[in-house]
Amino acid sequence: MNFLRENRLEDLGYGIRLIDGYDLNVPDRTGIYVLEEEELTLVETSTSQSVSYILKGLEELGRSPEEIRNIIVTHIHLDHAGGVGLLLKHCPRARVIVHPRGARHLADPSRLIRGARAVYGSSFDDLFDPVLPVPEDRILVKGEGETLAIGSERTLTFMDTPGHAAHHLSIFDPVSNGVFTGDTVGIRYPQVEKWGLNLYLPSTSPNQFDPELMRSSIERLRSTGAERIYFGHFGMAVGAKEVYNRVLQELSRFLRDGEEAIEGGEGAKGIEWRLKERYHQYLSDHGIPGDHPVFETLDLDCRVSAMGIEHYLTKQRMNS
Known part of the structure; x- marks a missing residue:
């Protein structure tokens, strides 16, 4: 190996x-x-x-x-x-x-x-x-x-x-x-912790x-x-305790983004765009350089989580 x-x-x-x-x-x-x-x-x-x-x-x-x-x-x-x-x-x-x-x-x-x-x-x-x-x-x-x-x-x-x-x-x-x-x-x-940030996000994959x-x-x-x-x-x-509170707060935001994108007919791509927009802005506002490797990891997480959110919300609509 x-x-x-x-x-x-x-x-x-x-x-x-x-x-x-x-x-x-x-x-x-x-x-x-x-x-x-x-x-x-x-x-x-x-x-x-x-x-x-x-x-x-x-x-x-x-x-x-x-x-x-x-x-x-x-x-x-x-x-x-x-x-x-x-x-x-x-x-x-x-x-x-x-x-x-x-x-x-x-x-x-x-x-x-x-x-x-x-x-x-x-x-x-x-x-x-x-x-x-x-x-x-x-x-x-x-x-x-x-x-x-x-x-x-x-x-x-x-x-x-x-x-x-x-x-x-x-x-x-x-x-x-x-x-x-x-x-x-x-x-x-x-x-991102060396910038004084504590970032915790839900994982909502399909x-x-x-x-x-x-x-x-x-x-x-x-x-x-x-x-x-x-x-x-x-x-x-x-x-x-603080971690739980933060993740629950972000979970609510994930779902709001999902509902907006689904209402607009944008699907998983729309959810992904909203997630990336929010967290890219958050990191940039706190001084994280745009070429930092965390953005690549974050983008993948947003893409996979968006797929899970779309799957869940679509299923809910079909069952309602």
């Missing part, structure tokens, strides 16, 4: 390390969390392109993939779980923990592949290939309220948190008083986005009292 970029490993405290998976070949995009416990545990894998970074990160920690016992995927979208089949080839003792609705798609990822090809088109192979099946005897299903002890003082609790996807788990960690939220609480953009379920899941996470959020995209935020 070729290491195209410098490996990045961050100590987040409480026995949690963050490996940058360089999803989409950019930094600060998709994170893999390593919980250094008696049962060495990973949360997320990102894509198969990220596996080399995971292996290198473990090496820097003085750990081997043979030690991994648990690989938890918050949901089965390929930017979170696409690399799990390939990673398993290096982890003979590991099992994969997934939401009940996601297990069959790990065993047979053909439908996931078709869906991702529809979104990413000709870029699919470079970004995601290969997507390998997970043997059924290595899949462990966990649902709402179930637990997993990975150390004598660390028992994780799983929560069913739909909204972004119907097959979404979040995980409460009592040691850090934190939650691993995948995409339920959206996306954190750490690239085709299972449901704003009411997303709001309910965020309130469910709020009820844990967790102080820290470990985002799938990307890294840790302290001060969960």
Whole structure:
């Protein structure tokens, strides 16, 4: 495997390390969390392109993939779980923990592949290939309220948190008083924090986005009292209450943009334009240079989120 970029490993405290998976070949995009416990545990894998970074990160920690016992995927979208089949080839003792609705798609990822090809088109192979099946005897299903002890003082609790996807788990960690939220609480953009900005946006990608379920899941996470959020995209935020409030506020704006565009017959392109216009202006007003790489990432997120908003609103109109 070729290491195209410098490996990045961050100590987040409480026995949690963050490996940058360089999803989409950019930094600060998709994170893999390593919980250094008696049962060495990973949360997320990102894509198969990220596996080399995971292996290198473990090496820097003085750990081997043979030690991994648990690989938890918050949901089965390929930017979170696409690399799990390939990673398993290096982890003979590991099992994969997934939401009940996601297990069959790990065993047979053909439908996931078709869906991702529809979104990413000709870029699919470079970004995601290969997507390998997970043997059924290595899949462990966990649902709402179930637990997993990975150390004598660390028992994780799983929560069913739909909204972004119907097959979404979040995980409460009592040691850090934190939650691993995948995409339920959206996306954190750490690239802009050196300008004093904290930007958190919902992730409303197709085709299972449901704003009411997303709001309910965020309130469910709020009820844990967790102080820290470990985002799938990307890294840790302290001060969960403020994050929840910001994401809920932006979710309402996303929907208003969607309704305006649909009313005007503009479809997903109109929604995408409105989202880009707002957040480009916001970043520019705060001094972010126009050639900063965050704009490219933001544009992709706006495009994919617009597709999910259009799908949801169109479905609502058909059912009304």
